[in-house]
Amino acid sequence: MTEYIHGYDPEEQGRLVDQARFWGDRLLLKDLDFQADAKILDIGCGVGAVLGIISEKFPTLTFAGIDHQPRQIAYATEYLTSLGLNHDLREGNAYHLPWAENTFDFALTVWLLEHVPNPAGIITEAQRVLRPGGKICLTETDYQNLLIHPLHPDFEYFQQALCELFQAAGGNPYVGRSLGAYLEQAGFVRVNNEAIAVHHWHNAHNQDLQGLVNHLDTWLKLMIPQMVEKLNKDQTRLENGLRHFRSIPDDPGGAITLTIYRATGIKPKL
Secondary structure: OOOOOOOOOHHHHHHHHHHHHHHHHHHHOOOOOOOOOOEEEEEOOOOOHHHHHHHHHOOOOEEEEEEOOHHHHHHHHHHHHHOOOOEEEEEOEOOEOOOOOOOEEEEEEEOOHHHOOOHHHHHHHHHHHEEEEEEEEEEEEEEEEEEEEOOOHHHHHHHHHHHHHHHHOOOOOOHHHHHHHHHHHHOOEEEEEEEEEEEEEOOOOOOHHHHHHHHHHHHHHHHHHHHHHHHOOOHHHHHHHHHHHHHHHHOOOOEEEEEEEEEEEEOOOO
């Protein structure tokens, strides 16, 4: 398996739950609609955070998830049980899903494909377990398209190091741009690959910019030791770049744009 750069410690597991809540109404629940008895599968479900968010709006669904890390499945089992959900969580391989063909009405991945060397294999497996007419939804961030103002060379250094870290771990920080093509190649129809721009600027009337910086900083700061150890990057420049990022909400002209790609497709009916 490829290396998961975020790790699996309890702090990171809690961060994943907070992350899902941050993006819930903004992104994860966007355009979702299900029959009351629908069965959904989260591939790379981690701690079950995304399934938990979906369940708040659609509590009657049957929820399934798979992750290769037993610590994540243990957390997800406890978490989803505490929510009173009907769930089927399994430790396993996303390239060889342990469910029969035509099992699910909806399959999703959220910030999974950026970590794997072969997204096409996972997407093909997802199609196998979807029922004809079932839908898939893929969500990924493009880390090169995290745009800031004012610019700073040390943040650009940090950003490039972040992309290199994903690649060194066997992933692809730019995979969001290719999601639509992957779905087309796998045989999905009615494919859509939408680029969603999240843009916040210095505004005396709300704290949206500060909230986005705080949210991203919870995990960006944890990448610096890996950038230094694995990529031999300059720690002083990395820390200075992140310090500048944190200062953006205090700048009267401060602004951040984050691009997230969300792709959907339908498995053809027989």
